[in-house]
Amino acid sequence: MAWAIISDTPACMQRATLLSKQLNLPVLSASDKYPDYILAVMNDHLEVQLKNTKPIYVDFLDPQFLRRLHSVTVREPLLRAVGFKRNIPLHILDVTAGFGIDACIMAYAGAHIILLEREPIMGVLLQDGLARAQTQGELMSVAARMHCEVVDAKDYLTALLPEHYPDVIYLDPMFVHTKSALPNKQMQFLQNLSNDSDADQLLNLALERASKRVVIKRSINAPHLGGIKPDMCIKSKLLRFDVFL
Ligand SMILES: C[S@@+](CC[C@H](N)C(=O)[O-])C[C@H]1O[C@@H](n2cnc3c(N)ncnc32)[C@H](O)[C@@H]1O
Known part of the structure; x- marks a missing residue:
């Protein structure tokens, strides 16, 4: 995959x-x-530009x-799966x-989340979206509970000291979901970008x-x-959350 960066305006050149x-x-x-894959630095955000999408x-x-x-309510399968309880903030490693x-969604319910993403392009998009949510709009306090690192989670977990072990570790490895929470074009983009064949490890x-x-x-x-x-398994119509206690 050949990638390149473009700067939308001269003002974006430093960030580019x-x-x-x-x-x-x-x-x-x-x-x-x-090339076919462009990371564009716009005035107020980063975006990936692909042909015909x-x-x-x-x-x-x-x-x-x-x-x-x-x-979102406490009956949400994802929140039941992670063991969410009102007034007891969970520390979750995604x-x-x-x-x-x-x-x-988990942070919105009150959890503190560290997000790990190993694909560098996805990682910078995520950090960019998070930084905007942390400084503007109605999710500032929610986004303040989220912190993103661009790293392979296997390396992160291997180096993690016992005093920093999280309450919950959450995995959503790439899989051909029949229907996903992600809109199709986002899912397809991730499927092209990432290979999650080491999910067992x-x-x-x-x-x-x-x-x-x-x-x-x-x-x-x-x-x-x-x-x-x-x-145990928590099921919804199309998804299943496998829980290891
Ligand atoms: C199906 S997507 C996750 C979607 C996510 N749950 C959401 O709500 O947007 C899987 C993501 O995990 C990332 N990933 C897979 N293995 C990883 C690893 N070992 N370390 C960090 N990120 C990983 C992939 O690059 C991909 O972006």
């Missing part, structure tokens, strides 16, 4: 140059031939996503952060390091990750 160093990608000028970026303040958040949608590390439970999001009929049977 910094990202170019961080991601080791060239910054193109308007006269260059563009709308720009992809992380926007926790998107009205449709806010409506989804406003409909080791497959992606677009941060599940993490934001991630599960083994997670089982050793979660103080209370490990939760895995699966499609309803998917086999158990790594063939390991969970202690």
Whole structure:
């Protein structure tokens, strides 16, 4: 996959140059031939531009996503799976952060979340969306409970000291979900970007390091990750959360 960075206006050039160093990608000028995969530095956000599709970026303040958040109740399968209880804040490590949608739902309910994402492009999109939510709009206090690192979760977990073990480790490895919380174009983008074939290894590390439970999001009929049977399953129409206590 050939990627390059473009700067939408001259004012964005400084950020484009910094990202170019961080991601080791060239910054193109308007006269260059563009590759298929572009990370565009816009005035107020970062976005991925692909041929024949709308720009992809992380926007926790998107009205449709806010409506989804406003409909969240304690009966939400995700919250039941992580063991959410009112007034007892959970510390959750989301080791497959992606677009941060599940993490934001958990943070909205009151949890403190560390989000880990290993794909550098996805990681900078997520950090960008999070930074905006932390400084503007109605989710500032929610986003303040979310912190994102661009790292392979296997390395992060291997180096984690016991005093920092989280209550819950949450995994949502890429899988062909029959229907996903992510809109299709976002899911397809992630599927192209990321290969989660090492999810079994991630599960083994997670089982050793979660103080209370490990939760895995699966499609309803998917086999158990790594063939390991969970202690319980919380099901919705199309999804299943496998819970290890
Ligand atoms: C299905 S997506 C997660 C979607 C996410 N739950 C959401 O709500 O947006 C899986 C993501 O996990 C990331 N991932 C997979 N294995 C990882 C690892 N070992 N460390 C960090 N990120 C990982 C992938 O790059 C991908 O972005």
